[in-house]
Amino acid sequence: MAAILTTLTGKVLIQVEGMDPVEVGTIEIPIHADVSTLRTSGADTAIPAEDVPPFRPPPTLHRHKPVQHRDGKAPWCNACGLDANYETSVSRLAGKEE
Known part of the structure; x- marks a missing residue:
């Protein structure tokens, strides 16, 4: 059984070189997960901070x-x-x- 864990919401912007970005809309992306595979305790699944790569937004x-x-x-x-x-x-x- 799949469940929606969260929904990512953001703005869609277009920018032409030399001009300010223009908002053209918004987007919502639901994040799904199979509930049967989720663990009841997340204490043993934590990822050490040094193993998490730094955030890099897409260059586009x-x-x-x-x-x-x-x-x-x-x-x-x-x-x-x-x-x-x-x-x-x-x-x-x-x-x-x-």
């Missing part, structure tokens, strides 16, 4: 191009706000007293 979502800005942060992408490793960047000026 947008042209990921981190550039240096005047905000004291590492270079970040104007389209998604993430750095070259697809992580949020922290300002080098944060916490400094003026």
